[in-house]
Amino acid sequence: MKIFRFVGLALMLCSVGLLMAQEVSQTAYGVKLNVPGGNLRCEVQFYTPSIVRIVKYPQAEMPDEKSLAVVLAPEETKFKVDETGDVVTLESTDIIVTLDKQDGTVKFADKEGVLLLAEQGMPSFKPCENEVDKGYYRVRQAFRLDKDEAIYGIGQHQTGKMNQRNLRKYLIQSNLEDSSPFFQSVKGYGLYWDNYSPVMFTDNAEGTSFDFEVGTCVNYYFMYGGNADGVVAEVRELTGQVPMFPLWTYGYWQSKERYKSQDEVVGVVRKYRELGVPLDGIIQDWQYWGHNYLWNAMDFTNPLFPNPQEMLDDVHAMNAHMSISIWSSFGPATKPYRELSPKGLLYDFKTWPASGLESWPPDPEYPSGVKVYDAYSPEARDIYWKYLNDGIFKYGMDAWWMDSTDPDHLDFKPSDLDQKTYLGSFRKVRNAYPLMAVGGVYDHQRAVTSDKRVFILTRSGFMGQQRYGANVWSGDTGSSWESLRNQVPAGLNYSLCGMPHWNNDIGGFFAGQYNKSWNDGTAPKNPLYQELYVRWLQFGTFTPMMRSHGADTPREIYQFGKKGEPVYDAIEKMIRLRYLLLPYIYSTSWDVTHRQSTFMRALVMDFPKDKKVWDMNDEYMFGKAFLVAPVLEAQYTPEKVVKVDEQSGWNRDNAGKAEESMAGVDFTQKKSAKVYLPEGASWYDYWTNEKLEGGQEITRETTLDLIPLYIKAGSIVPLGPDVQYATEKRWDALTLCVYPGADGSFILYEDEFDNYNYEKGAYTEILMTWDESSRRLTIGSRKGSYPGMLESRKFIVRTPDGKEEIVNYTGKKVSVKL
The missing domain is CATH 2.60.40.1760 (glycosyl hydrolase (family 31))
Structure with a gap:
């Protein structure tokens, strides 16, 4: 009221010309x-x-x-x-x-x-x-x-x-x-x-x-x-600055909505190992707690998950990691709900799920009673972690999939924002909810241990969230070519806000329109979906997290066929390429953490003088070497115009809309795609090593298993060994691909790959420089140290013209003329 009297007095003074x-x-x-x-x-x-x-x-x-x-x-x-x-x-x-x-x-x-x-x-x-x-x-x-x-x-x-x-x-x-x-x-x-x-x-x-x-x-x-x-x-x-993520987070992750038993979870990892296809992570989605009255119990109360410790031990024994779904809401039969409710730390608006029964569609006669917790409250965040720590983290869970950190708000009414929180009305602090929810888990885990880096996959983000070890994904997207196209500028604009870790559901979350009926699992056999999925996977290979996930149909590689078949081989090729690039990706991660760089780089970041890229929404740089031009339009099958939002998807009314007889699709045919090479650099085709000048649009021949990729001249790209998981083999014989045409440099970064000892200086950097005029690669003296580091190694130096030199490296400066 004092504010209004003051304003009124000021206006009165103005009206009589008595300006202060x-x-x-x-x-x-x-x-x-x-x-x-x-x-x-x-x-x-x-x-x-x-x-x-x-x-x-x-x-x-x-x-x-x-x-x-x-x-x-x-x-x-x-x-x-x-x-x-x-x-x-x-x-x-x-x-x-x-x-x-x-x-x-x-x-x-x-x-x-x-x-x-x-x-x-x-x-x-x-x-x-x-x-x-x-x-x-x-x-x-x-x-x-x-x-x-x-x-x-x-x-x-x-x-x-x-x-x-x-x-x-x-x-x-x-x-x-x-x-x-x-x-x-x-x-x-x-x-x-x-x-x-x-x-x-x-x-x-x-x-x-x-x-x-x-x-x-x-x-x-x-x-x-x-x-x-x-x-x-x-x-x-x-x-806030970006902490380092573990190396294994940059490998391939498999998920779906949802694995229904611990045997299924372990079985998926085992199948990948049997096939020899690389895998580093498996994700368990919801309902490991049972029915919806136990929603997000943070406990394995579902009888199909009888021994969670055994499940984690089995996954770890196969050198894989596991993440599990946790939410910002609780069912009325859960322990967290019963502790939070009397303290007034639950919100009174409708959230997911609507019904207390697991059956579909939701039965309004049995409302779930699920409520979102007040993440703005320090006490509520303490309670949240207490049950997460006691119910799940104690088993050795590696990562958190924090779903619905928006949080879900069904049947939205403006009056819902009148809900009181620890920091005032929900309206006043609405957009910072994911920051507070994610930050609460990060801070508590850091307080418990520094031996395991925090890794959080979450659906929502706000400024500053990069400091909390969070990789945000783009939500429950529909499986359509339009949705795939939208992901590129979505990820780039998010990254330009200073938050570098972003990913999306490879294949789109709602694949129902590519099935003949609800959840009959036919999409991987549907050529319309196969083409979309492969192109989405190729894009996902060049995002900070490569993660396949979605509803309506399984997404594991073996669901798409078998080795020797075009779709299976195209998927495997990209997964193997991801692992080949891990030394490049992990060093880029250090560049993000230590030098404030960005993974997914809108072309305007590196080529601001080229006005043609200012509004380019279909190409980008991945790190500072790779130009990625994903194929974003159907080439082998008709492109179905399917518009799906999360609500229509969850109502399951989109199944069957993309049906079409596509027998006999020949995925081995050659197609083509337009690619713009930014002005201000020369470029090498990653697949052929052909050199091209920038400032021009070209037509690139494509096949189902090929995504147009170009390397900027002056780049040094380290390639790692063929592995089944990120840390299977040491980096003692890396291939250094040098792309002449301009001066360039690269810093190879290594540490213990998990834990926070790097914050105390336990890491190494090796600066590599390319001098164009003398055509000399210099590998500088190693800086730093950490327990178990490689004292000596060899580098296989390779140029686009096929020349190779082997360099024995003991940590001292060495150079080679190419």
Whole structure:
């Protein structure tokens, strides 16, 4: 009420011409301005020379709430302040911020004075009308961008868009939508608004704006990195760095909805070992707890899982790892529910599953009573981990599949967001739910042990989640070519928000339209689905997690045929390629952790001067060497237009819609695909070693088992041994593929592959450089050490023209002329 009286007084004073005197005062980190009229205050705060926080508020004092996403505290930053006329200028070594004293609008420029971004008008503060958010505002601020400026980010969405201009999007977490109020520009800056409520993002001819449903103030961070990698580095400095994942997480993972017994789980791993097809992980989906009244009991109460310790021991004995499904909700018969409920730590809105019975379709006569827990509460997070630790982690479970961290919200009503949480209304903190839920598990496991790295596969993400060992997947996608195409820009925009670990359900989650009837398992024999699945798998090979999963039909390789058949062989080829690339992938992981790099790199990251790639949504770099151009259109079978969202899929009304007689499809025929090679580099065809110049579109011959792949000239790519699992063989005879045409370098990284000893310096780096003018490869002296490291090894150095040199390496600098 004090806020409203103050605003009313200010308006009254304005009406009689009694304007309050404007005031600019310097603070420890910037300046504070009282805008004429007395009802708006602005603060500019330097956190680093390249990160600045802007806060605007109508209250007498700046709101003080601990950020859920930002972990950086403002540093002592040298800056100059100049007050000339109606403008206050703040200049650090990296950016120039100007503040208009008359209306408080802010502009940002680089150190040369080139304008980067400007606010457009004053902010809007509209008091929240609902009772639970009384005292808060609906907050809006607009910005002015260049007409042809490309921007990226705002999370992961299924729009198919790469460049996020000309978009109006309501940002709220859901099954297929991961929302973060952040974007970065091709001009080399980023903007993150530290607010967790649902927000309308709008970009049109009038401007670019964020309109938040609940807030206390305008509260955003402007960061200048000079380029996309620089912005990602600033995001991570602001919201947290990326821990290393275990090597085995980068192998191949098999899953489906769902394995119905521990014998089936163990049997799948055993079958892969018998076939000699590499595998590192198996995932157990829901219902290992039994019926839905025991939903997410975090206990093996299903009689078909009678001995979980034996199951884990059997999986581990075959040198595989296991992840298990856990949720953000609990059934009324579970121990966690009974402890959380009396404490008021469960939400009262409808979530999945709707019925307490496992039968399909749900029976409304027997509601499940399942409720989502308050992940914002430290006490609730403690209770969650207690049951997870006692019920599952104690058996040696390797990883967590945290499903529904959005969380699921069925039959949504706006009033549901009035639900009170530990941190205020659910509306106020809605979008940060996955950050809190995932962070709770990560922090608790880290407190228990440092011998096993935390690995969390989860369905939703928010800014800062990269610090919690989480790999986000894109939700319950439908099996369609359109959905596959959408995954590429979805993963790239998510990665451009600074969160590098992303994956998707290979083959799409809902494959029902490719079956003749519900769950009869015919899709792997359906050529329409076989082609889609193989192309999806090829894309999935070049994502941070290669994981096959879905409903309606099994996805194991042996369901698609047998060795010697085109579909089976195409699947096996990609799995083996993934393992061949593990030294490259793991070293890239270190580049992500240690040097703030990115796995899936939108082409604009590496080729910002080539405007043809600014809005390219069907190609990308994987690491800094591989150009990936997945085949995203059907070539052998008719492409069925099938639109499926998660709700229609879960209602199972999509089965049979893609039926068509396709007997006699010849998957051995040669086809072709268009590929654009970015300007500014020369390229080598990975499969043929043919060298091509950039800046052109080419036609690449394809077959079912071939995805167009190109290596940037100047790259050094280490290839590993043929293995059945990631750590089967030591990297004592790696092949170094050197691609001439430009100077280049690569750092081979190794550690103990699991545990956190690398944080104490237990790792090695070997810098390799290629000098184009002298055609000399130099393998530098090994830096660092760790227990059990290779003291000596050999490298097989190979060039595209077929030349090979064997280099014996003992940790000392050595070079070879090629």
